[in-house]
Amino acid sequence: MFLKFSLRSVFYGAGGGNDIQWCFSQVKGAVDDDVAEGAVLSGKLPEILLVSVPPSLPPPFLPLWVLIQMKIHKRISALRKMKCFPCQFSNTIKSAQLNTSALMSVSFFDQADIISTVEFNHSGELLATGDKGGRVVIFQQEQENKTQSHSRGEYNVYSTFQSHEPEFDYLKSLEIEEKINKIRWLPQKNAAQFLLSTNDKTIKLWKISERDKRPEGYNLKEEDGRYRDPTTVTTLRVPVFRPMDLMVEASPRRIFANAHTYHINSISINSDYETYLSADDLRINLWHLEITDRSFNIVDIKPANMEELTEVITAAEFHPNSCNTFVYSSSKGTIRLCDMRASALCDRHSKLFEEPEDPSNRSFFSEIISSISDVKFSHSGRYMMTRDYLSVKIWDLNMENRPVETYQVHEYLRSKLCSLYENDCIFDKFECCWNGSDSIVMTGSYNNFFRMFDRNTKRDITLEASRENNKPRTVLKPRKVCASGKRKKDEISVDSLDFNKKILHTAWHPKENIIAVATTNNLYIFQDKMN
Amino acid sequence: MSGNSDSFRSDVKRSWHSSPPRALTLDRYMLGKGGKRKFDEHEDGLEGKVVSPTDGPSKVSYTLQRQTIFNISLMKLYNHRPLTEPSLQKTVLINNMLRRIQEELKQEGSLRPVFVTASQPTDPLGDNFREAQPAFSHLASQPLLPTDLVSTTPLEACLTPASLLEDDTFCTSQTVQHDGPTKLPPPALQPVKDSFSSALDEIEELCPAPTSAEAVAVAAETAADDSKDHPSESSVQKPEGVPESRPAEPKLMDSLPGNFEITTSTGFLTDLTLDDILFADIDTSMYDFDPCTSATGAASKMATDELLKTLAPYSSQPVTPNQPFKMDLTELDHIMEVLVGS
Numbered sequence A: 001m002f003l004k005f006s007l008r009s010v011f012y013g014a015g016g017g018n019d020i021q022w023c024f025s026q027v028k029g030a031v032d033d034d035v036a037e038g039a040v041l042s043g044k045l046p047e048i049l050l051v052s053v054p055p056s057l058p059p060p061f062l063p064l065w066v067l068i069q070m071k072i073h074k075r076i077s078a079l080r081k082m083k084c085f086p087c088q089f090s091n092t093i094k095s096a097q098l099n100t101s102a103l104m105s106v107s108f109f110d111q112a113d114i115i116s117t118v119e120f121n122h123s124g125e126l127l128a129t130g131d132k133g134g135r136v137v138i139f140q141q142e143q144e145n146k147t148q149s150h151s152r153g154e155y156n157v158y159s160t161f162q163s164h165e166p167e168f169d170y171l172k173s174l175e176i177e178e179k180i181n182k183i184r185w186l187p188q189k190n191a192a193q194f195l196l197s198t199n200d201k202t203i204k205l206w207k208i209s210e211r212d213k214r215p216e217g218y219n220l221k222e223e224d225g226r227y228r229d230p231t232t233v234t235t236l237r238v239p240v241f242r243p244m245d246l247m248v249e250a251s252p253r254r255i256f257a258n259a260h261t262y263h264i265n266s267i268s269i270n271s272d273y274e275t276y277l278s279a280d281d282l283r284i285n286l287w288h289l290e291i292t293d294r295s296f297n298i299v300d301i302k303p304a305n306m307e308e309l310t311e312v313i314t315a316a317e318f319h320p321n322s323c324n325t326f327v328y329s330s331s332k333g334t335i336r337l338c339d340m341r342a343s344a345l346c347d348r349h350s351k352l353f354e355e356p357e358d359p360s361n362r363s364f365f366s367e368i369i370s371s372i373s374d375v376k377f378s379h380s381g382r383y384m385m386t387r388d389y390l391s392v393k394i395w396d397l398n399m400e401n402r403p404v405e406t407y408q409v410h411e412y413l414r415s416k417l418c419s420l421y422e423n424d425c426i427f428d429k430f431e432c433c434w435n436g437s438d439s440i441v442m443t444g445s446y447n448n449f450f451r452m453f454d455r456n457t458k459r460d461i462t463l464e465a466s467r468e469n470n471k472p473r474t475v476l477k478p479r480k481v482c483a484s485g486k487r488k489k490d491e492i493s494v495d496s497l498d499f500n501k502k503i504l505h506t507a508w509h510p511k512e513n514i515i516a517v518a519t520t521n522n523l524y525i526f527q528d529k530m531n
Numbered sequence B: 001m002s003g004n005s006d007s008f009r010s011d012v013k014r015s016w017h018s019s020p021p022r023a024l025t026l027d028r029y030m031l032g033k034g035g036k037r038k039f040d041e042h043e044d045g046l047e048g049k050v051v052s053p054t055d056g057p058s059k060v061s062y063t064l065q066r067q068t069i070f071n072i073s074l075m076k077l078y079n080h081r082p083l084t085e086p087s088l089q090k091t092v093l094i095n096n097m098l099r100r101i102q103e104e105l106k107q108e109g110s111l112r113p114v115f116v117t118a119s120q121p122t123d124p125l126g127d128n129f130r131e132a133q134p135a136f137s138h139l140a141s142q143p144l145l146p147t148d149l150v151s152t153t154p155l156e157a158c159l160t161p162a163s164l165l166e167d168d169t170f171c172t173s174q175t176v177q178h179d180g181p182t183k184l185p186p187p188a189l190q191p192v193k194d195s196f197s198s199a200l201d202e203i204e205e206l207c208p209a210p211t212s213a214e215a216v217a218v219a220a221e222t223a224a225d226d227s228k229d230h231p232s233e234s235s236v237q238k239p240e241g242v243p244e245s246r247p248a249e250p251k252l253m254d255s256l257p258g259n260f261e262i263t264t265s266t267g268f269l270t271d272l273t274l275d276d277i278l279f280a281d282i283d284t285s286m287y288d289f290d291p292c293t294s295a296t297g298a299a300s301k302m303a304t305d306e307l308l309k310t311l312a313p314y315s316s317q318p319v320t321p322n323q324p325f326k327m328d329l330t331e332l333d334h335i336m337e338v339l340v341g342s
Helices: A002-011 A059-082 A088-092 A366-370 A411-422 B002-015 B022-029 B039-046 B059-078 B088-111 B124-135 B161-167 B195-205 B213-229 B241-254 B274-278 B295-311 B329-341
Strands: A022-028 A115-120 A126-131 A135-141 A155-162 A167-169 A174-176 A182-185 A193-198 A203-216 A240-256 A266-269 A275-279 A283-288 A291-300 A313-318 A325-330 A335-339 A351-353 A374-377 A383-387 A391-396 A405-408 A432-434 A440-444 A449-454 A460-464 A480-482 A491-493 A505-508 A514-518 A523-528
Touching (some): A022 A155, A115 A182, A115 A505, A115 A514, A126 A182, A126 A193, A126 A514, A155 A203, A182 A266, A193 A266, A240 A291, A275 A291, A283 A313, A313 A374, A325 A374, A366 B088, A374 A432, A411 B059, A432 A505, A440 A505
Parallel strands (some): A480 A491
Antiparallel strands (some): A115 A126, A126 A135, A167 A174, A182 A193, A193 A203, A266 A275, A275 A283, A283 A291, A374 A383, A383 A391, A391 A405, A432 A440, A440 A449, A449 A460, A505 A514
């Protein structure tokens, strides 16, 4: 284990996130200012004005009631825009009243472009992103050319496809969002690439294949596909493959549907590469990649009486090496490790990881901020990392009663929890990731900041993903948030943080120091400075 | 006919989920700073202290904070009408928060079975409330319930114990007695609606034909609501959701939401039958826009007052508490005209 770590650390110098100098590499996505005024939202309708009729109103007053209701709704929406709330309505109209000291900015972009997941494949050559509009965009790293040895290949769009479409649940009269919640790559076995993508209800296995040759010279068909009149065929020829422009095709190979009553929050591919799990709020199902019409339920925490429900599943993952082990985290800050060999239904955990609450930090929001939003095993399989609202914790699988390391991401927000509860930011689900050698962990924060913690040197760094450092190979400047009191130069005070600009999704290349950081609708790629 | 009532039902159900003026609630939750929302001021007022329930002087801020959080939680649960299913995790967390606050309130309620009177209370909470009273003495200059307001029900029966859990920090007048938190109000109406429909419900319920006990509860709401709205310039703002939350609290103790099941009705509404809403007696005299001098008329003027207040949340001229009855119907006409015309 130690040997492995030290070999890796040689790769990028005398180990440490702070010895890496991170440089801007690329940014993908629309620039906010380019969006034209009056841009129309795609897909979603704004909140429909409700006609709520108090039944005691006599009929003649019905139209008046409707009118009043509409006026009030209009007024409310206008007010809401003024206060710059992140709701769909506020994104439509460019409001002239942006002079308030809004805590949150209003950006004008298509809601469908909001990035909802980012994932490198196992080699790191491909980078997949999913967005709120149900699309998957895959970027491919260019092959490094010899002339530019001081920079790694850039990521360019490789394939774009619509993975999920919005659906309507007629029984409940509710929409099923097409937003991609998670993407997981399968390891490559042949020329094609496979990935699993999921929205709230349905998981799909996509095959991404390249085509760079096509057959020419059919006997019965013209080149454009029209059928030839058989009587005009006088000679026979053998069709041959001729090269063509590279075409990347994505086709859905399997659709795993109708297995989840609640919203899917995680998928995880087993180390046997044959099965995978999908977790929703109350249940976890085990699937075989080849079989779509049934799945096994391995965890079920739904109580008999739904009114007694106090805990939900927030994330789940298979162990990277043991194909029988998986963990799932809950909204109460616990992680349960289960062994599928123990029983068919893994309701009884094998290990329960929970840190006792710190009594000095108790508040109304203790439970909410302890809710775990992401759990990730280390590549080695010895540790796992959990992300709750304010911190990142690293657990040794052999020790259940407390984490071995805890890193505070944005402790300065602890005194703002009430406001963050009010504006729903406290429910934001931040993800976290390991680097290839498990020595550095990274997670996102607000104001487009993201944080890295070096486990060896115990140092941390805060960086910002913004277009201001636009030139490639510009070294990112570390940022600092000042919690209280005097603000030094270049520091940002907590009050001027923009809570609308949050980095929820980050990914680290499995082998190199390349990171992909997703702001709301842009994808930033940073890499370390190579000499 | 059945078709009509069906649409009524669905509309009625949906109205519980119509969205509140969110900007409004923010200002209300601020400790009366008014104007722009400032992060740090809010924090100093509400969260700066690390309070525990037993601290003496900070008991007030703890109670305040708790109540604010309670209200915010209720608003979140009931005023969100998404096109897609709401997140179960969020719902569960908010419900847990509400439950916890309820448990605390229940425990506190059981500590002081009798509401603090002007005479000596012996429990520590009473001391704190007496300390709190000077702070809030500028509130509630009015007696809690203007007697000419509600014509139908006696004062004491109106106020619910739960309402007094709140009132204790706000009023100096000790005119109300009750039997303690064990006496729960009759099944209450929907606990939180957006302010507009709540105002309109108040109008409905002020009709002098309240055969059900619901009218009692709502009349209490209205009455107490007035006392809250009167000192509108006070340093403590209460959202419109507060009156509804009081009858809701005992209701909550019984059945926290079955709204985990995604249906259009929630657990809070389970004992409310739609028949009560749909077929309650209607007094149409309210809708005659002639000035009327009867008690109903006075009540309707009061309701109008409420209606206006909810219709114009940002009016720069607050409706002063001393003239709730002077607003006549011509002004209502004018406002309606403005609304309709704009």
